[in-house]
Structures are given as structure tokens and as C-alpha cells.
Amino acid sequence: MAALARALSFLLLGLLLTFFPGSLGVNPGLVARITDKGLEYAAKEGRVALQTELHRIMLPDFTGDFKIKHVGRGYYEFHRKLQGSFDLQVKGITISANLLLGSEPSGKPTVTASSCSSHIRDIEVDISGGLGWLLNLFHNQIESKFQEILENKICEMLQKSVTSDVQSYLQTLPVTIEIDSFASIDYSLMEAPRATAQMLDVMLKAEIFNHDHRSPVAFLAPVMSLPEEHDRMVYFAISDYVFNTASLVYYKAGYLNLSITDDMVPHTSTLRLTTKSFRAIIPQLARQYPNMKMELQGAVISAPFLNFSPGNLSLAPQIEIEAFVLLPSSVREPIFRLGVAVNVSAILTFNTSMITGFLKPEKVQMELKESKVGVINIELLEALLNYYILYSFYPEVNDKLAKGFPLPLLKHIQLYNPVLQIHKDFLFLGANIQYMRV
CATH class of the missing domain: 3.15.20.10 (Bactericidal permeability-increasing protein; domain 2)
Structure with missing residues (x-):
């Protein structure tokens, strides 16, 4: 289980660093930066979630055959409703996946899994029951079948989790937040996040506007040169553009x-x-x-x-x-x-x-x-x-x-x-x- 935890930790960190950047038109009003400490924390939380999902994998009914020397071929069937039990040990799980993070026209983030592969270094099966002694003689062939099924199931689980759980969670990022009965702030994404090995930057519009009479802003946000700091998990660089759009909105409204x-x-x-x-x-x-x-x-x-x-x-x-x-x-x-x-x-x-x-x-x-x-x-x-x-x-x-x-x-x-x-x-x-x- 410790090896599984380490593998999942590296997997989640890898997933967070495979976002593909888009093209930036104008400067953002706000940049949210997740540092390496933040990514490690996300990997830790993601590891917990993935472990939970891996424990929920259900093995399907399956059949196989193997060669018996001087006898011919033997066949076996595994059904979840049959009596008997077996112990299954899975060692050395490696998962590789690419996630593409983008944004909808509304400015909300999106995520898709573009590829996934998994590999299990070793599987050991110990079967009990009436014919367990016989099947254990041919455990290599049976374990190979188990490994093939589990590797496919892991990627299937990961694809499903990204499509449903991760995508749904990213949708909770607010695009518009009401400040008061008169004005709101637009937090829509301006492009897909930018990633390096040390950080992940998310560019947001961060423009304050009148609920009833939104009009284009006549000035642009300045370029922000962010300090290279990593003491905290997350940083927010908030341009004077954000505050000055508020001033403009309230000024125009009297x-x-x-x-x-x-x-x-x-x-x-x-x-x-x-x-x-x-x-x-x-x-x-x-x-x-x-x-x-x-x-x-x-x-x-x-x-x-x-x-x-x-x-x-x-x-x-x-x-x-x-x-x-x-x-x-x-x-x-x-x-x-x-x-x-x-x-x-x-x-x-x-x-x-x-x-x-x-x-x-x-x-x-x-x-x-x-x-x-x-x-x-x-x-x-x-x-x-x-x-x-x-x-x-x-x-x-x-x-x-x-x-x-x-x-x-x-x-x-x-x-x-x-x-x-x-x-x-x-x-x-x-x-x-x-x-x-x-």
C-alpha cells in the first residue's frame, strides 16, 4: 500500500503539470498562482481520492485458458457469485495520464483526459476453494489475466473520475461574484492555465461591472512582474485594474x-x-x-x-x-x-x-x-x-x-x-x- 501511495502521489503531481497553455490577448486583472507547495498539497488530496476510487474497482466475470503439459489445455471461469475466495496483492502501480485544462466560452475551466496508461509490476493471487489447489498451479497465467483487466480498469476509472468528479469540481470556480446590489466582479478565465515544474498560473479577467449597464473599459490592465516566492501554497496578484474598474463603475453611476x-x-x-x-x-x-x-x-x-x-x-x-x-x-x-x-x-x-x-x-x-x-x-x-x-x-x-x-x-x-x-x-x-x- 505504501508503494501505491507513492505512485499515486507522483501521478497527481504529474497530472497537475500537464496543462497546455493558450494564447494571451490582453493582460489579466488577477493571476492566481499555485506554487510547488500547493501542487504537493493537491497531490496529497488527490492521492486520497484516487485510493478511494481504486478500492471501488469491481472485477468483472472473465474466463481464460492455460496449457497443461501432457494433458492439453485447461479452462477457467471467474464469477463474482461463486463460492470460494482469493487473496489478491497488487504491487508497483504506475499510472501515466495527460490532462488538458481549458475554458468554456463562459470563462469556466474545463478538463479532459487526453491519454492514460497504467502498469502493474507484479500481481500475486492465492485462490481457496475446492479447485484452488489446481488453479494455484497455473497462477502465472491467471495473474497475467488479472493484471490486464486491472490495468484497463484503472484507466477506465481515471477517465470517468476526470469527466465527472474533476470537471464538476472545477465548475465550482465562480465566474461572477456579486459585490453588492449594484456591481459584480467578472472572474472568467482569459486562457488555459500556464504550468512549469514549480508553479501553475491561472489568468482571470477580474473586472468589476455594473449589473444593469455593462460597458467596455477604456483602459487595459498593466503587466505584472510577479515575485518568485514559494513560501505559501497559493498567491494572488491583483492588479490596480480591478480597483480602478470599480472606481469607474461607481463614478459613472454617480x-x-x-x-x-x-x-x-x-x-x-x-x-x-x-x-x-x-x-x-x-x-x-x-x-x-x-x-x-x-x-x-x-x-x-x-x-x-x-x-x-x-x-x-x-x-x-x-x-x-x-x-x-x-x-x-x-x-x-x-x-x-x-x-x-x-x-x-x-x-x-x-x-x-x-x-x-x-x-x-x-x-x-x-x-x-x-x-x-x-x-x-x-x-x-x-x-x-x-x-x-x-x-x-x-x-x-x-x-x-x-x-x-x-x-x-x-x-x-x-x-x-x-x-x-x-x-x-x-x-x-x-x-x-x-x-x-x-
């Missing part, structure tokens, strides 16, 4: 706009969003529009892209804020327009299945673009806006980022012992894997 009314200002604040309260900031405002409520409307000028540099993540959105007076007739009268610049630092964390984020508060800087109400005290206005951003805007955004987005994992796979590195243009996440048997 999710990055903001609106501030007096109702949103904390009740404890002495500064209200009214023309009277703004007398110290804009002296002419209260005289021109006495005792009226105000509203601030902010919009991001363009989709803010997340910048990756070694060990650092940053964001520099450009925002325009326009102020309005709410006239008694419910008409919104524009009074001034501001340009707002802010440098935001981002922190990302990686757990067993999700990437989550957190924005670190930074002060905003303002520039007066246009005023219809004279001189404006920008410093006091900055203080008001910073207060809102710190206690309202950032918490809302961070609550959403805390939900994170999920990594593409096969069913029953869990990650543990995670690590995270930040490289130019991409994140590099490492973890060990564990298959949870059900």
Missing part, C-alpha cells in the same frame, strides 16, 4: 457624488448650513439671502484611480463643490463654486476569503473657482467641510469598503496564514490552502 444639507450637520454643531450661520464666512451672503437654507453639491471630476507603489496605496480625487441657496420658491440658486483636492491614504487587509479596505482621513484643500456673493473665508469653509468628511463621509465609505470583495476560490477551499505585499501596479497576496472534506 455614486461618488455627495450632497450636504443642514439636516446632515450634527445637532451639536454651532455652524449650520444656513445663510445666517455663514455670515462670518461670506459676509455678503446673509445680506443678499437672509435666513435661507443652503445646500452643497459635490462631484468627482473624473474617476479617481488607486495608485500602487511599493508599500503604499494612495488616492487623489479631484472634486468640485457647488453651493446653492434654497429660495422660498424651492428654486436652488447657485452662489459659489469650489475646487477641492485631497490626498487619501488607503489601507487594505486580506483575510481568508476577502480583501477589505479602509481610508485614512486627510484634510482637504480648497480653491475658490467662482463666487456670486463676494469674498469668501476659505479657511472657515475648509473647517466645515473637513468636519463633515471626517464624521460622515469617511465612515460611510469605510463601512462599504469593510464589506470587501471576494477572491475566486473553488468550493470547500479555505485560506489561512495570509500575507500581503504592495508592489508597483498590483497587490501580492499569499496564503496556504486547506481542502475541507464534506
Whole structure:
């Protein structure tokens, strides 16, 4: 049995390294890399599965003949319903197989067994029963027949297992995962996995899109130069493309706009969003529009892209804020327009299945673009806006980022012992894997 286990271990490792690469058109947004440690773990789990399947092989009814010196030929028949028993020892199983891993038009992975051969070094049969003593005299011929049948059965079992079990399991790799009620991420394969003796790379699109209005992305994912690390079983290289497609989607849908009314200002604040309260900031405002409520409307000028540099993540959105007076007739009268610049630092964390984020508060800087109400005290206005951003805007955004987005994992796979590195243009996440048997 130990020899069988070793043979199956080498078989599974060989199977994992016989994937044939395709042609890559554009760069992937995410590369999932299985290292030699991961392949060894997969071989170990596969060995367990194959051993189980080998124990389920049923020998069919069969017949044979052999030559008896000075007598002629003898014939034998083996039937599973006859009385008697025999001991069968199988030694030195060698299995060679090629698997072709590709992808469906939907982006799901596929697997087929293109070839299979098996060889048994030695078989020993000890037959009991009424004529066992006679059949044991001609065990060589009988064992040769057993060997032929078992070798065919092994490949038949392997072909069946690949077609049903392995293919079905690969289909559990998610192609589309919902992030929230508005957006999802496309994890479809871009080509067949690429394999070397040390690793297996799987290229995924990893594009975030609007559920209802998906449109082509106007920029490409950058080339990622992955570090040659093998401490963990699996690594995920996640391009800034993934995060920036999210930014583009939410920007186009207006999710990055903001609106501030007096109702949103904390009740404890002495500064209200009214023309009277703004007398110290804009002296002419209260005289021109006495005792009226105000509203601030902010919009991001363009989709803010997340910048990756070694060990650092940053964001520099450009925002325009326009102020309005709410006239008694419910008409919104524009009074001034501001340009707002802010440098935001981002922190990302990686757990067993999700990437989550957190924005670190930074002060905003303002520039007066246009005023219809004279001189404006920008410093006091900055203080008001910073207060809102710190206690309202950032918490809302961070609550959403805390939900994170999920990594593409096969069913029953869990990650543990995670690590995270930040490289130019991409994140590099490492973890060990564990298959949870059900």
C-alpha cells in the first residue's frame, strides 16, 4: 500500500503539470498562482481520492485458458457469485495520464483526459476453494489475466473520475461574484492555465461591472512582474485594474457624488448650513439671502484611480463643490463654486476569503473657482467641510469598503496564514490552502 501511495502521489503531481497553455490577448486583472507547495498539497488530496476510487474497482466475470503439459489445455471461469475466495496483492502501480485544462466560452475551466496508461509490476493471487489447489498451479497465467483487466480498469476509472468528479469540481470556480446590489466582479478565465515544474498560473479577467449597464473599459490592465516566492501554497496578484474598474463603475453611476444639507450637520454643531450661520464666512451672503437654507453639491471630476507603489496605496480625487441657496420658491440658486483636492491614504487587509479596505482621513484643500456673493473665508469653509468628511463621509465609505470583495476560490477551499505585499501596479497576496472534506 505504501508503494501505491507513492505512485499515486507522483501521478497527481504529474497530472497537475500537464496543462497546455493558450494564447494571451490582453493582460489579466488577477493571476492566481499555485506554487510547488500547493501542487504537493493537491497531490496529497488527490492521492486520497484516487485510493478511494481504486478500492471501488469491481472485477468483472472473465474466463481464460492455460496449457497443461501432457494433458492439453485447461479452462477457467471467474464469477463474482461463486463460492470460494482469493487473496489478491497488487504491487508497483504506475499510472501515466495527460490532462488538458481549458475554458468554456463562459470563462469556466474545463478538463479532459487526453491519454492514460497504467502498469502493474507484479500481481500475486492465492485462490481457496475446492479447485484452488489446481488453479494455484497455473497462477502465472491467471495473474497475467488479472493484471490486464486491472490495468484497463484503472484507466477506465481515471477517465470517468476526470469527466465527472474533476470537471464538476472545477465548475465550482465562480465566474461572477456579486459585490453588492449594484456591481459584480467578472472572474472568467482569459486562457488555459500556464504550468512549469514549480508553479501553475491561472489568468482571470477580474473586472468589476455594473449589473444593469455593462460597458467596455477604456483602459487595459498593466503587466505584472510577479515575485518568485514559494513560501505559501497559493498567491494572488491583483492588479490596480480591478480597483480602478470599480472606481469607474461607481463614478459613472454617480455614486461618488455627495450632497450636504443642514439636516446632515450634527445637532451639536454651532455652524449650520444656513445663510445666517455663514455670515462670518461670506459676509455678503446673509445680506443678499437672509435666513435661507443652503445646500452643497459635490462631484468627482473624473474617476479617481488607486495608485500602487511599493508599500503604499494612495488616492487623489479631484472634486468640485457647488453651493446653492434654497429660495422660498424651492428654486436652488447657485452662489459659489469650489475646487477641492485631497490626498487619501488607503489601507487594505486580506483575510481568508476577502480583501477589505479602509481610508485614512486627510484634510482637504480648497480653491475658490467662482463666487456670486463676494469674498469668501476659505479657511472657515475648509473647517466645515473637513468636519463633515471626517464624521460622515469617511465612515460611510469605510463601512462599504469593510464589506470587501471576494477572491475566486473553488468550493470547500479555505485560506489561512495570509500575507500581503504592495508592489508597483498590483497587490501580492499569499496564503496556504486547506481542502475541507464534506
